[in-house]
Amino acid sequence: PQQNAPAPGAAPTAEQLEPVKAAVRALLHQPEYDDGSAGPVLVRLAWHSAGTYCKETNTGGSNGAGMRYEKEGGDPANAGLQHARAFLEPVKSQFPFISYADLWTLAAAVAVAEMGGPSVPWQGGRTDYVDDAKVPPRGRLPDGAQGADHLRFIFYRMGFNDQEIVALSGAHNLGRCHGDRSGFEGKWVNNPTRLSNQYFKLLLKFEGKWRKTTLANGLQQFVYVDEDLAGGEGDEDEKEEGLMMLPTDMSLLSDPQFRPWVEKYAADQDLFFRDFAAVFAKLLELGLKRDSQGRVVNDENVEDGYRS
Ligand code: DDH
Secondary structure, X not given: OOOOOOOOOOOOOHHHHHHHHHHHHHHHEOOOOOOOEOHHHHHHHHHHHHOOOEOOOOEOOOOOOHHHOHHHHOOHHHOOHHHHHHHHHHHHHHOOOOOHHHHHHHHHHHHHHHOOOOOOOOOOOOOOOOOHHHXXXXXXXXXXXXXXXXXXXXXXXXXXXXXXXXXXXXXHHOOEEOOOOOOOOEEOOOOOOOOOOHHHHHHHHOOOOOEEEEOOOOOEEEEEOOHHHHOOOOOHHHOOOOEEEOHHXXXXXXXXXXXXXXXXXXXXXXXXXXXXXXXXXXHHHOOOOEOOOOOEOOHHHOOOXXXX
């Protein structure tokens, strides 16, 4: 039996989770990977595992960790997330008691805190049982090439409102786009391994200066390149790479319901952190039905009559 593992059928306790969290913290620093941190791609893994949820049909969501399998893992929207899963594999081997579904979501909460963000309330107890009837169809995750109507279509399906859509979008303060994953290129902020409200500030600061460009693959995105820095002489490393926004990011500026929240979050990082912690926690809980022990109940475990 695993040392200090939860009793069968019980969710892990805070004490049992402490060494798991420490192991996640220890793997975040990845000098050879991207901008030096596994944090951003771990956040994206948790978001894509949960963001398939549909409240009408009660399908999708983080429980089950279905992205381990081709049907969900092979969705082009999930390209690149195998890196995040690989980062966590040694932690899973070291602590087999934690489900993949818990590990992926917990790792994101740990990463957000380690990258200077707020403490995201997180509760364990997810299982790795994949209910075939609940496997989400592909195409439930947002398409960066689209606009405000698409954002509402996607996020209202999960049960989020306009304020929550904007708060969640602040996660683009982290990480970058990869040409070989989404096809888009570049990062949103200069320090993409630190959570702050910079994304909102930059949206506003360079309003009118974001330039629409078409990439070689035909995708369109918005870029801002500071000409003084970009053309500069000297060290290759010190040249500005330029910053980017997706069309969906830009729609937060142009939509009259989204925009006031961009302005509020740009002006008040504490407010952004509070709202982000709440909405990210809500995202990670989508679709979970818990028993009195906190353990997630799968329909197969539901006793006859329970649902009537
Ligand atoms: Fe995102 N995101 N995201 N995103 N996202 C990408 C990267 C990252 C959209 C598209 C893209 C959220 C919302 C949206 C993160 C977190 C979150 C990339 C680039 C695209 C494209 C992927 C790649 O090439 O590697 C769109 C569209 C939306 C939307 O419609 C609102 C949300 C809600 C979150 C969240 O976490 C709450 C993170 C982190 C990344 C950086 C990943 C990395 O590897 O770095």
